[in-house]
Amino acid sequence: MDKPFAITLDVGSSLANKTGSWRTERPVYVDLLPPCSNACPAGESIQQWLYRAEDGGYEAAWRQIMADNPLPAIMGRVCFRPCEAACNRGEVDTAVGINSVERFLGDEAIARDWAMPAAAAATGKHVLVVGAGPAGLAAAYHLALAGHTVTIRDAGPEPGGMMRYGIPAYRLPRTVIDAEIGRILSLGITLESGVTVTDVRAALADGGFDAAFLAVGAQVGKRAYIPAGDSAKILDAVSYLHAAADQAPPLLGRRVAIYGGGDTAIDAARTARRLGATDAVIVYRRTRGQMPAHAIEVDEAAAEGVRMMWLSTIARAESGALVIEKMELDETGFPQPTGEFTTLDADAVVLALGQETDLSLVGGDPAIAVDDGVVQVGADQMTGEPGIFAGGDMVAGDRTVTTGVGHGKRAARAIDAWLRGEPWRPPAQAALAAFDRLNTWYYSDAPATVRPELDVARRISTFDEVVGGLDESNALFEARRCLSCGNCFECDNCFGVCPDNAVIKLGPGQRYQVDLDYCKGCGICAAECPCGAIEMVPEQI
């Protein structure tokens, strides 16, 4: 009635027009498995902790690592970073330096003495862990957090296993080992050092344990028969590295040959250089491309002056010299002897031909199957004997610290379920966030921050740490290079690019919601999502 001239209707809003009815597909927010996490032997949620680190939330980031892995500072030094090999950013410029950020977070945690997570209420169950290496420590940590009482028995004088006695100090300083292990033990875990478990069943019965996790590692160096003169000096790499760690290194002379092509061979060669060898030569029967040692390690060793002899075997060892036979690869890639010989001056030979496990502690138990020198376990790390689990180097798998930590975590989860009388189920895995799901246009171009390396000349004369850490600004920069594959990082793109205002922004940390009353299903949000966290799903019509 009060309307202006010629106006008969009120102004109506277009909100009356529910354009959502046009839709044949709807956008759905998904959380996918980033390739880094998929590749991580310890199952870390890498994208999530990088996300927390990106805005300086270092403690939250560290806590996210600690949910899976209690050794971030160690991991940040010795992990072979399969995550970085899998990183989607590698296809844009170079992979995110995940490992260096992890190390920064681990070091921050030690420097700032961040408190450990709180343990659950005590369950009254008691678990025996045999071996205080990475697998045993990880299992003990997760079991203690779950509320179980844990006793670790370890044969060595100090805990750490191969982290202490196999990995040289220039790669992993002892202060870092002590700090991270001390923190785990502070959860109320009992450590009995210098105790060798010879019969696990007897130990279980005598101690009143409800379950056991075996992780004694593989510390018996494999020997190869090398015809040798009386005065030839031959020893195995595991003993050599152990002795070096004990500050009682054997005197090998000025020229040392190392036989083998794995990481242990590299460690032994670099250690020999640091202990005064002017010439450390790795003798390997195949080619560099076939070496099991990780490329980074090989490069660092070469930079320190370690020499490599490819396609060579040691035919005979004599005093002061080795007879080397040249090899050649056959059609199948297998090395075959050529009958051609050369001489290599060497005062000693270090055998780095792999390691085996001393399985005497399970020797008498027919239920615990052993095949190819390793204990057989199921997906839940349980042996054939109910309640006895095993992991780390003594079971099949990559023999790395990270793999051990992953075994320890999985075993702890399975032991926890077993103690509660529940079946263990592997955690559900989301679909992989592959590179082709990303819209990389939206990411700034930025190269990886290169870790500062100690001057080579200084490096070979000391056991100082070779690879330096990042400072805070660099670590932040590196964390921000994460593409956040398959997981929303709240960039507001979907909220911005919707022509229909049909994406609702829920606020920091709350992500977004699609207003299905108005979403026409055009799919721009999914196409322009940088990280591939939106999927178009057909409507049921």
Next chain:
Amino acid sequence: MALQQIKFYQTGSFAVGNRLLDPDQRSVQSDTDRANSINSGHRACQGCGEALGARYALDAAMRAAGGQVIAVNATGCLEVFSTPYPESSWQIPWIHSLFGNAPAVATGVAAAMRVKGRSDVRVIGQGGDGGTVDIGFACLSGMFERNDDVLYICYDNEAYMNTGVQRSGATPPAARTTTTPAVGPEPGNRFGQGKSAPLIAMAHEIPYVATATVAGLRDLEYKVRRAMEFRGARYLHVLVPCPLGWGSASCDTIKIARLAEQTGLFPVFEAEDGQVVSVSKIRKRAPVEDYLRLQSRYAHLFTSPDGERTIARLQARADRNIARFGLLDGVPPSLPDGMPQPRSRNDDEAGR
């Protein structure tokens, strides 16, 4: 190790928002309090570039003018899909009169505001390429020549989409429309002389002329904000892909706009007083074929025997733009002697 300046926010300036930025550095569109000048429920097609471009531009203008904006709309898709009687999607004062007179109506609104002493109220004229480049062109040129205090925004989707995809003066060569079918010796729109509204606007030497696309939100918002800093006639030309008329997938709207820029087919620049002062450099150069293949209006180029030659001609147009405006990094534009070199917009955006 050398000190490294840390100014890196994961997605830089390319995503709409960024939780790592200070709130005052974020885009208008990332703000939950944005004006939403054109609201949900409008009847634009799925994936409409024009609906998106209009919201981007008007929300930025609303922010710059403190919410005091009156929009004058030419006839066209934008008007039709937003205001079917008695509904309106507009959440700002908005007026529609005729197809060809939007710049004149805007002039009138600006005059009325001046008479009322409301210098705080800013006037925006807007329309599609049909209403701007063809039908409303006389009014627009008059508005420029009188230097009326209006920001005129053209949402260019390169044909009369509302009435059924007829060719306009902004339709590019070789594109198929209903009035330029893909038949005969020169299928699609013929290679004419072209009609660049931004360059014609620059010839009026008005205070500010700029181009933008819906793929570059931060750039578009900057240009609206910058335009609002001037008084007098200003012109903004925004490329808005049309899934219906271009025959593209509705989800590819932004991708196609991005390719138009990255191929050099649509140069993005700004000009003050008739001189180019900045250009957006191509970040990831793409051949025109990448752009053409996504659109069925160019499908005949990939089936007819002469297609390859036509694609080469289109590539030559892109290359000419690249040389003329200096769209590649490190390559200055070919300007007459004495003209100052434009700066790179990418440097302005770096580190956002």
